[in-house]
Amino acid sequence: METAQPRQQEIHALLIEDDDVDRERLVRMLRRCAQPIRVQEAPSKSDALSELHGKKVLFSFVFLDFQLADGDGRDLLPDIWENIGPDCVVVAVTGNGSDTGAAEAIKLGIHDYLSKLDLTSDRVAQTIEEGLKWRQMREDIRRTEDQLRHRSLHDPLTDLHNRHVFLDRLNHTCMQFRRDSQPFAVLMIDLDRFKEVNDQFGHAAGDRVLIDVAGRLRGNVREVDTVARLGGDEFAILLEDIHTAETALTLGRKLVSLLERPYAGDQGVMRIGASVGVALCPLHGNDPSLLLRRADNAMYRAKRGIEKVLLHDHQDAGNDNRPDSILLLGEIEQALEERQFTWFWQPKVRLRDRALLGFEALARWPHPVHGMVPPDRFIGALEQSPLLPRFTAVSIDTVLAQIATVAGLIGDATVSINISARMLGHPTFVEDLLSAVRRHGIAPRTIMLELTETALLGNPVQAARVVDQLHMAGLALAVDDFGAGFTSFSTLREFRVQEIKIDKSYILTLGDSRFDRSLVRSLVVFCDSLDIALLAEGVETEDCRRILLDLGCTGGQGFGLCRPLPFPQVPDWIRDHSSGVRP
Known part of the structure; x- marks a missing residue:
C-alpha cells in the first residue's frame, strides 16, 4: 500500500500584465511549476489596485509588468508593500532585457527580474523556488528575532524577567x-x-x-x-x-x-x-x-x-553609601597614571583546522595588592565614570603599539579592540582613533572595533554616523555578545558589520538546547547571505567545536581553542602556530 504524500500548500500569485499573449504564456508556465499555484490575473493597473485593496487573497507572489496601458506598473509598488506586506515576492516581468532594467528592479526592492525575451518554464520555476526559500528565510529570521527578544528580557532558566x-x-x-x-x-x-x-x-x-x-x-x-x-x-x-x-x-x-x-x-x-x-x-x-x-x-x-x-x-542606613566604587575609581586612576593595565591577546581561529583568523585584545589589571583583576571587576565602574575616555585612549594606544611590533607576522589577520557604547557619543573619539592609527603606522584593515548590540541600538542615528566614518577610514566592525541584549537582524544589515560574535551563553549550552542550535543555524544562513563572518565565543570543548562545525559556523574563540596570551608570548605563538604546532 502506497503512503499518501502530504499535499503541498497552494501558492497565490497576482499577475499584473496588460498583454493578453504574454499573460497567457506566463500563466501556463506558472501552472507547470512543481508547486500548485493559483494565478489571479490583473490586465490593468486599475484591476491590480482592486485586487490589492480588496484583500480577499493574501498573495505570496506578484508578477509585475512595468509598462501597462493605463500607467506605470512601478507606481503599484507602495500599494503592494502596504496591502500584502514585505514578505511578498515581487518579480518584474518586462520586455526590456538589459542589465539596466534588472539593476533598476533590484534598486526598487523587487526580488527578481524576468525578461520576456528569454522567458522559459525552467526560469519561472527557478524564480518560484528561490522566492519560496527567501520567504522561508524571512520567516526563520523573524521567529529567531522574536525568540531572541524574549530571551533578552527573560532569565533563560526560570523565564522570569531578568x-x-x-x-x-x-x-x-x-x-x-x-x-x-x-x-x-x-x-x-x-x-x-x-x-x-x-x-x-x-x-x-x-x-x-x-x-x-x-x-x-x-x-x-x-x-x-x-x-x-x-x-x-x-x-x-x-x-x-x-x-x-x-x-x-x-x-x-x-x-x-x-x-x-x-x-x-x-x-x-x-x-x-x-x-x-x-x-x-x-x-x-x-x-x-x-x-x-x-x-x-x-x-x-x-x-x-x-x-x-x-x-x-x-x-541599614550605614551601608547606603558604601565607598567601594569611589575607592575603586581612585585605584583605577592611579593605575592609568602608572600604566598598570596590560592587554592579553586571545586568538580567533577557523574551527575546521584552527587556522588563525585574528586576535581580540583583552584588558587585564595586575593589581599590586589583589593580583590579576579581570575586566568584569573594573569595567563596570569605568563605564559610568569620567575616566572612560582616558582608559579608551590608553587601550587604543597600547594595542596599536603592540600591533605595530607584530604586523609582519599576522598577515591578513585582524586585531579587535573593545569600545564602550559611551565612546560613540564622545566628540573626538573618531578623530583621536584615526590619529593614533596614523601615528603608529598601522594599516586600518588590521583593526576591528568590537561594539555590543546595545552600543548600536542605544542611539542608532549617532552610531550610524560614527560607523560610517570608521568604514570610510577602512576599519572593520564586529558586533560583540550577539544575543545578550535586544537583537535586530535588520540593524546588523544597516550597519554593514564585518563580523558577528555569538554570545557565549548560547554556545555553552549547544549540546542541550535545541533553540541555541537553531539560532546558530539561522545566523549561519543570515551571515552567509550578507557575507558577514560568524564567530562563536566561549568554545570550551572539542564537542562544542564539532557541533558548531556541523551547524555551519566556521570561526571560534574560547579557552578550548586557546587561552588569552600575555602579549610578549604572542609572536612565538604565531610562529609556532603557523608552523603547525597547536599549543
Missing part, C-alpha cells in the same frame, strides 16, 4: 511616582540553604528548585507586579500601588512560607528557606539605586536574624 528588565521597570516606576505620587515597594529575596541543595543533590536539582521557586513567586503576585531573577539564587519583586508597609511585609511573609514548603527531587525531598528585605517609595526614598540598596541591606539583615522578612530601618 535584571535588565527589572531595573528598567524600577526606573520607570520611580519617574512615574514623581508625576503622580503612586507609592510602591521593592522586595529583595535571597534563598537560604540553596548551596546545600547544589552540594548534596547536584546542579540539575538546584536548577529544578529555582524553576519551582520562580513558579511560586509568579503565582502569588498580581499581573501588574514584576518578578525577576537577578542572578544565582537572588530574586526581586516590584510591587505597584502599595500604600502601607504592612501590605508589603504581609506578602513577603506569605512568600517565605511558600518557599519553605518541600521541593520534590529524584533523590528525595529538598528544603530551603528565604530571606526578604523590603524598601518603600516614598518612605525610604524615590531613587532606584537607593531603594535597591536599602531593600538589599534589609534582606542581608534578615539573613542574619530570626525574622526572615524585614523592612529597611536605621540599622
Whole structure:
C-alpha cells in the first residue's frame, strides 16, 4: 500500500500584465511549476489596485509588468508593500532585457527580474523556488528575532524577567511616582540553604528548585507586579500601588512560607528557606539605586536574624553609601597614571583546522595588592565614570603599539579592540582613533572595533554616523555578545558589520538546547547571505567545536581553542602556530 504524500500548500500569485499573449504564456508556465499555484490575473493597473485593496487573497507572489496601458506598473509598488506586506515576492516581468532594467528592479526592492525575451518554464520555476526559500528565510529570521527578544528580557532558566528588565521597570516606576505620587515597594529575596541543595543533590536539582521557586513567586503576585531573577539564587519583586508597609511585609511573609514548603527531587525531598528585605517609595526614598540598596541591606539583615522578612530601618542606613566604587575609581586612576593595565591577546581561529583568523585584545589589571583583576571587576565602574575616555585612549594606544611590533607576522589577520557604547557619543573619539592609527603606522584593515548590540541600538542615528566614518577610514566592525541584549537582524544589515560574535551563553549550552542550535543555524544562513563572518565565543570543548562545525559556523574563540596570551608570548605563538604546532 502506497503512503499518501502530504499535499503541498497552494501558492497565490497576482499577475499584473496588460498583454493578453504574454499573460497567457506566463500563466501556463506558472501552472507547470512543481508547486500548485493559483494565478489571479490583473490586465490593468486599475484591476491590480482592486485586487490589492480588496484583500480577499493574501498573495505570496506578484508578477509585475512595468509598462501597462493605463500607467506605470512601478507606481503599484507602495500599494503592494502596504496591502500584502514585505514578505511578498515581487518579480518584474518586462520586455526590456538589459542589465539596466534588472539593476533598476533590484534598486526598487523587487526580488527578481524576468525578461520576456528569454522567458522559459525552467526560469519561472527557478524564480518560484528561490522566492519560496527567501520567504522561508524571512520567516526563520523573524521567529529567531522574536525568540531572541524574549530571551533578552527573560532569565533563560526560570523565564522570569531578568535584571535588565527589572531595573528598567524600577526606573520607570520611580519617574512615574514623581508625576503622580503612586507609592510602591521593592522586595529583595535571597534563598537560604540553596548551596546545600547544589552540594548534596547536584546542579540539575538546584536548577529544578529555582524553576519551582520562580513558579511560586509568579503565582502569588498580581499581573501588574514584576518578578525577576537577578542572578544565582537572588530574586526581586516590584510591587505597584502599595500604600502601607504592612501590605508589603504581609506578602513577603506569605512568600517565605511558600518557599519553605518541600521541593520534590529524584533523590528525595529538598528544603530551603528565604530571606526578604523590603524598601518603600516614598518612605525610604524615590531613587532606584537607593531603594535597591536599602531593600538589599534589609534582606542581608534578615539573613542574619530570626525574622526572615524585614523592612529597611536605621540599622541599614550605614551601608547606603558604601565607598567601594569611589575607592575603586581612585585605584583605577592611579593605575592609568602608572600604566598598570596590560592587554592579553586571545586568538580567533577557523574551527575546521584552527587556522588563525585574528586576535581580540583583552584588558587585564595586575593589581599590586589583589593580583590579576579581570575586566568584569573594573569595567563596570569605568563605564559610568569620567575616566572612560582616558582608559579608551590608553587601550587604543597600547594595542596599536603592540600591533605595530607584530604586523609582519599576522598577515591578513585582524586585531579587535573593545569600545564602550559611551565612546560613540564622545566628540573626538573618531578623530583621536584615526590619529593614533596614523601615528603608529598601522594599516586600518588590521583593526576591528568590537561594539555590543546595545552600543548600536542605544542611539542608532549617532552610531550610524560614527560607523560610517570608521568604514570610510577602512576599519572593520564586529558586533560583540550577539544575543545578550535586544537583537535586530535588520540593524546588523544597516550597519554593514564585518563580523558577528555569538554570545557565549548560547554556545555553552549547544549540546542541550535545541533553540541555541537553531539560532546558530539561522545566523549561519543570515551571515552567509550578507557575507558577514560568524564567530562563536566561549568554545570550551572539542564537542562544542564539532557541533558548531556541523551547524555551519566556521570561526571560534574560547579557552578550548586557546587561552588569552600575555602579549610578549604572542609572536612565538604565531610562529609556532603557523608552523603547525597547536599549543
